[in-house]
Amino acid sequence: MPNNPAVEGAALPKLSPRHVVFVEEYFACNMNASAAARACKYTNPGEGWRLLQRADISAHIAARMAQFMTGDEVLQRLTALARTDGSQFMKREEYEVPVFEPRSLQEKIDNAEAKVGRMMAIDPGLLKRQIEDEQGKVAGWEVELALNPLATYQKQVGTEQRWRMVPSLEAAADNGVLFAIESAEYTQHGLKFKRQDPVKALELIGKHHKLFTEKVEHSGDIGMVIGIDIVPPAGEA
Structure with missing residues (x-):
């Protein structure tokens, strides 16, 4: 989620009713944008990421987060999610x-x-x-x-x-990573669950620490004026 200066003492921009619901669902879904988009009936769950890039939505999310947790707490949660790995959700059977x-x-x-x-x-x-x-x-x-x-x-x-490794909510609880499970259900083949994306958490932490630089590519003709300093030979004015 991009940094947003809109929260410090300034009035928040007005959101459409659907965007208000998205912000609510974003927090209800443990800050999972795809799940929030599905809850708002967007046909493409990837729409959630695009909505997070909007300055107005980002401002409301930043304001809500400021009410409930500090920046350090946000980074702690993201760090905990980024450090999860598949073995923490499995048990030997x-x-x-x-x-x-x-x-x-x-x-x-x-x-x-x-x-x-x-x-x-x-x-x-x-x-x-x-x-x-x-x-x-x-x-x-x-x-x-x-x-x-x-x-x-x-x-x-x-x-x-x-012996085989199978998904286990008990193993996730024992390893303290239940918070990273987005959804879970029991099927005829056993437990099936979906994890929150640890790579996304790494990306957000990387952006916070300015580890990534974005390259902007231009296409088409670009007018450019180049200034050239002419240095005369020694002795000439």
Whole structure:
């Protein structure tokens, strides 16, 4: 957010109703411009960044921030956000995976035929459909085995434990970085959350410390007058 001199004793510029809502949502969304833009029904969340560049909106935001926190406090919050990294939001989780081994396709045929035999013994009429399904599979496997006597299939023979890193609100809380989470939801694949952008925080800190210089490019013809000082040779007036 650009520096704005509008707050020291001067009247703040008037905002449109929609821009007033944007300023309110900006603080409600933990100073996340994209989230504030979405809350104001802007179709492009990137509009939030453009709104922050407006002098009138910037002045209102600066005034609000001056009411609630000092410049040092703002820098402290930005610094805390800039220092977050992905590992602080993750925890190590154990999970099981199946272990498979190649076995002769004949073994699979034998097991299926044994299964058909058990169903025939129970009730051939009641289990007619299941029996026909198994017999169809056996016929296909027998063709495959006839074409390739060394044909195999993968049989699960057990499980093994593995470890993975997964998103965790508990880990974020333990690491003191819950403030950096913009939104979170639980889906069928587990926790899904969106972090506030630490790079944006770095940019704001860099601008405050004047670490970046902006290059302005010009296009078109530029009229220019160059002054030349002519120094006469020694001895000439």
